[in-house]
Amino acid sequence: MSSKMKESVETVLNMPTCTSCNRVISPGQEATKFSCPSCGEIVIWRCNRCRKFGRPYQCPKCGFTGP
Amino acid sequence: MSEKTEKDEVEEAEETKDAKEEVKENVDDAEVGLVVGEDLLLPRDTLLSAGIHIGTRMKTKDMSQFIYRVRPDGLFVLDVKKTDDRIRTVAKFLARFEPSKIAVVSARLYGQTPVKKFCEVTGATPLIGRFVPGMFSNPLYPNRIDAAVVVVSDPKADVQAVKEAAAAGVPVVGLCSTDNEFTGVDLVIPTNNKGRRALAVIFWLLARQVLRERGELPPDQNLTQTIDDFEAKVTKEEET
Numbered sequence: 456m457s458s459k460m461k462e463s464v465e466t467v468l469n470m471p472t473c474t475s476c477n478r479v480i481s482p483g484q485e486a487t488k489f490s491c492p493s494c495g496e497i498v499i500w501r502c503n504r505c506r507k508f509g510r511p512y513q514c515p516k517c518g519f520t521g522p
Numbered sequence: 523m524s525e526k527t528e529k530d531e532v533e534e535a536e537e538t539k540d541a542k543e544e545v546k547e548n549v550d551d552a553e554v555g556l557v558v559g560e561d562l563l564l565p566r567d568t569l570l571s572a573g574i575h576i577g578t579r580m581k582t583k584d585m586s587q588f589i590y591r592v593r594p595d596g597l598f599v600l601d602v603k604k605t606d607d608r609i610r611t612v613a614k615f616l617a618r619f620e621p622s623k624i625a626v627v628s629a630r631l632y633g634q635t636p637v638k639k640f641c642e643v644t645g646a647t648p649l650i651g652r653f654v655p656g657m658f659s660n661p662l663y664p665n666r667i668d669a670a671v672v673v674v675s676d677p678k679a680d681v682q683a684v685k686e687a688a689a690a691g692v693p694v695v696g697l698c699s700t701d702n703e704f705t706g707v708d709l710v711i712p713t714n715n716k717g718r719r720a721l722a723v724i725f726w727l728l729a730r731q732v733l734r735e736r737g738e739l740p741p742d743q744n745l746t747q748t749i750d751d752f753e754a755k756v757t758k759e760e761e762t
C-alpha cells in the first residue's frame with residue numbers, strides 16, 4: 456500500500472461513525488455528539504439524517520436507547 | 523418543518539384548555555396505573571393532578587413508546603413512570619455540562635416562568651419568547667449564545683431553536699407530548715408540554731434533580747423554591 460493510500464485509510468478509520476446507522480460522519484457534515492445520557496461513558500454520534508428522521512440510537516455499553 | 527400556522531395556535535389553545543378540564547378526571551388514571559411500592563420523584567397523585575401525563579388527541583409514531591393508553595374520549599395519556607425515568611436521565615445528562623452553557627428555550631407563554639426559574643436555580647441560560655434567528659448559529663451575532671446543549675419546551679413551538687442547534691451540532695433535549703415528532707431531538711422527556719401546572723412541575727423536578735446530580739442538593743432535600751414559584755401566573759384578564 457502506498458503511503459498516501461495508507462494515510463487516507465487511516466483518516467477514514469479515525470472518522471467517527473453514526474451510532475444509529477454506522478455511516479462515517481465527515482467533518483463537513485451537520486452532526487452531533489454527546490456522552491451517553493445514562494452512563495456517560497460512551498460518546499454517541501448522530502448524523503444529520505438520523506437526527507432528522509428521529510432514528511433510534513443505543514448505547515453499546517449500558518443499552519440506553521434514545522431519543 | 524413549516525412555521526407555526528394560525529390553526530396550530532388555535533389547536534394549542536384548545537389543547538391547553540382540554541388539559542385543564544381533564545385534570546378533574548385524573549383520579550381515574552391514578553387508579554389504573556398504580557404500582558405498589560414504586561419509587562417516583564414525587565407521589566404519583568401529585569404528578570397526575572398536575573396533568574403531566576395528559577397528552578393530546580394526536581399520537582405520533584415516535585411517541586407511541588411513551589404512551590400508556592388512549593382514553594375513551596380520544597385523549598392519549600403518557601406513562602408517568604417513563605416520564606419519571608427520563609427526568610432522572612436528563613438530569614444526569616445536564617449535570618455534566620457547564621451550567622451557563624445549557625440554553626433553555628420556551629416560546630410558549632406557560633413555559634416562560636418555569637424556564638426562568640429553572641435557570642435561576644441551575645445557572646442555565648434562559649431564552650424565552652420569540653427566538654432570535656442566529657442565536658446559536660451565527661458566529662457574528664454579538665448576543666450569540668455559546669450553548670453546549672439546548673433544552674426546548676416544545677420542539678414544535680421552538681422549531682427555530684431546534685434547527686439552529688442542529689446547524690451548530692449541539693445536542694437537543696425536548697419536552698415532547700403525544701403529538702411531537704423526534705426531528706432534531708436527541709433526548710426526549712415525555713410530558714404534557716402545554717399545561718401551566720404540568721410545565722411548572724416538570725421544570726421544578728428537573729431543577730431539583732440536576733442539583734442532586736451535581737451534588738449541590740442532598741438526595742433527601744428539596745429546593746427552597748416551590749412548584750408554585752415555578753408556575754406562570756394567570757392575569758385577571760386570562761382568567762375571565
Ligand SMILES: [Zn+2]
Nearest residue numbers: 473476502505
Ligand atoms: Zn446516522
Ligand SMILES: [Zn+2]
Nearest residue numbers: 491494514517
Ligand atoms: Zn450508556
